[in-house]
Amino acid sequence: MSRIDRGLINSHWARLWPEAILQMAQPDRSDNKPIVWGKKLICWGPRPFRFNNSWLSKQGFLDFCEAKWYNYDTVRWAAFILGKKLRLLKSDLKMWKSTQQDPNCNNLKVCVAEIKRLKDWYKIHDLTDHELSELANLKKLKKQVMIRIESKHMLQSCFRWLKLGDKNSKFLHLVSRIRQQSNYIAGM
Template sequence: MRIASWNTRSFGNIEKGRMVGSMVNKYQIQFLAIQETMVKKVKQPILNSIWKHFVFQEVQVSSNGRSGGLLSIWHDDCFTLLNHWSNRYWIATLLRYTLNQRIVLIINIYAPQSEHDKLFVWQQLSAIANQWSGPISFLGDFNSVCHPEERFREVIDPIAISKFNNFILSDNVIDQALCNEEFTWDGPDEKMSRIDRVMVNVSWLSLFPDSILQAGLQKLSNHKPIILGKKLQDWGPKPFRFNNSWLLQKKFITLCNEKWDSLDYEGWAAFTLSMKFRVLKCYLRE
């Protein structure tokens, strides 16, 4: 099984859908947890861009204005939904995994900033975990760290760290080590932290003993996607093949110019240029 989590910092346009779809295809993701959609409901064309040629199912939680919003989406050939529960901060999905017919519980989490509200969420998640003896995975943006070293150029709150570790211990889950990165979030003034994480119980580890946690490339958000599953060999990006015959089409240059001018991204110059080239490349491929 290969599952992933990504705080995409909004998920309301087709370009982001295509880029998430590219990550899903690259890492062969079967279940995806997205945080901070920032929309009441992710529209169907955006969902279709994640798995273009496959049937999928999803559960969503609406944002509160431009804050929050959750999406759990999975490959229909890989899972059968048995039940689900949700609130503003999490989506719990009870699924039957097609490959071995085992039932697993996967909980997509976007924890609040307030330490008081976090404690309430930890209590809710603990109640769910303690009622389920099968394989379980918590994944998402916890807005918390386990150790002071997981924050760089940020204020350290020892009490908050202690409460978060108590939550992990009380649920008998294991925080998966990130094997290829130190941090998952980049903030202003070179601040960094590892607030995106995956936790699993012993039953999950017994079922998927070869799983490792990796971070993907940071493209469309200040969070990196994180992927739990068997390690894939990365041969680098596929080369973009430009067909000279395109230049013979009368409308080719006009279409490129119109698409380029329609793209608007905020950030430093190199970032906006890179984003516009990526989107234009996807547009030309289609």
């Protein structure tokens, strides 16, 4: 950690929280990493499984799920079979998720670079029909990647809002106080 990535405490604070540690959080949108005071990590058990709707738009995902679902061989009553198949599918989806890389950022950079290359080529020469169709496909792919990235950010912001709650900022309180004062009627 550099000098700027430090925090100051006094002895009273250290007595109140003896197990406090300083961590560097992951940056959201910038390259700055915020520092966070926290407690030592506590193992709360296994993390719950979360299904992302963006998986449905990935090519081959539904075929993967369907193939796995019909390959499970369980024999008992219907409720037991359903529960067992869901547990098996959950573990297979966890393995599938770990093998899937998030190509959105790489695909976006590649698409933008290829579109720029074709447009630069178009300034010098005419594009062939094949190159024009490639350009159209790249633009379509870029749009799909942008939609996936945006849905991922929306999902992350929803999780963050659910986790941290809606914080009324100092600015919001100041604006509401000014509006309340301007709407005040002293008398008639």
